[in-house]
Amino acid sequence: MxxxxxxxxxxxxxxxxxxxxxxxxxxxxxxxxxxxxxxxxxxxxxxxxxxxxxxxxxxxxxxxxxxxxxxxxxxxxxxxxxxxxxxxxxxxxxxxxxxxxxxxxxxxxxxxxxxxxxxxxxxxxxxxxxxxxxxxxxxxxxxxxxxxxxYETSWYPTTAQSLKMVREDDFVGNLRKVVIHDGHRGPKEIGCDRFFLEWLTDPVLNGGGAIIDFGCYGANLMTALTNGQEAVSVTAVTRQFKPDVYPKVDDEATIIVSYPEAQCIIQASWNWPFSRKDMEIYGDEGYIYALNRSDIKFRGADVSSEVQKKITPDDIPVYEDPFAYFADVIHKKIVQPEYGLYSLKNNLEVVKILDAARESARTGRAVFFKK
CATH class of the missing domain: 3.40.50.720 (NAD(P)-binding Rossmann-like Domain)
Known part of the structure; x- marks a missing residue:
């Protein structure tokens, strides 16, 4: 024994x-x-x-x-x-x-x-x-x-809350229009150093100016909101308001991405007087306005008036540290959503939209995707 x-x-x-x-x-x-x-x-x-x-x-x-x-x-x-x-x-x-x-x-x-x-x-x-x-x-x-x-916006509690309300809670009903603003006064104006500016303002090394630097945010967010739905067409207009500062690339861009039953307007700028990253989401039953990383406003079919509140990581699961997210993906503690904000499938779609936006701005015509 x-x-x-x-x-x-x-x-x-x-x-x-x-x-x-x-x-x-x-x-x-x-x-x-x-x-x-x-x-x-x-x-x-x-x-x-x-x-x-x-x-x-x-x-x-x-x-x-x-x-x-x-x-x-x-x-x-x-x-x-x-x-x-x-x-x-x-x-x-x-x-x-x-x-x-x-x-x-x-x-x-x-x-x-x-x-x-x-x-x-x-x-x-x-x-x-x-x-x-x-x-x-x-x-x-x-x-x-x-x-x-x-992306910085992937860390925002309001981004996580918006995605949940649209995709899980069906808060806004059928998605109809999303308007996304991302920009600031310009990389030189906010103090980016010469090593950063050398490639950020180069059409080959960065792929463009504001259209790429800030246009990518909207494409990333819309792809997540629609769970990877393919766009029908992309129309874009770029401007060069500061050719003496950014002689090789655009510093202002508006991108319209059309979907079968929705539209996304992406406004990207190196010309705004203040930095901003915000998102307006409209459906046939309600709307959500993520003003910044923590403030959100919304109204839905069952809400009698607009609600405004602060969202923190205590309210919604979100990684505010992208490297902690990276570590947990590697350790297989979490599985990335197929069209999650960091995911490869999402970001392939982002580049596809940006390519089309660049072509549309160059030719002055909408770019339609073949089915």
Missing amino acids: KTQKLSIATVLILAFSIAITTMSKAEKPIRLAVARMSHGHISFILGRPDKGDFELVGVCDTNRVLTRNVKVRYELPAEIIYHNLEKMLDETKPEAVVAFGSIFDHLSVVEACAPRGIHVMVEKPLAVNMEHAKQMAELAEKHDIFLLTD
């Missing part, structure tokens, strides 16, 4: 040890590297407090002045600074990479990471055009990696 009890105890101890080891392995910090450093949003990751979910193992950029500036600013150890992406990946062996270079560079980052089995998150939008986007998607699928796209 004593031997039997000891055997059972041993089995229980071993089982407990295996469970603890498995859990610890699942929660082990993800080895993370940063590819390119010219994007002004790089502070989102390098200035992020250590939450124990990532271990920064390398940062890379070919521009030595930029790498030196970033090293000093964020007090990075010299041994994690690289000037060659492939060398960094092979020596530091990251499990995940975040891309903070030009939109044109996103393809080369995925080309380097995907065959090595490294998951990637890029800043919005996914790619400069559909040719790049398709190649990135094919690489991600072939090598079974996650490829996410990060």
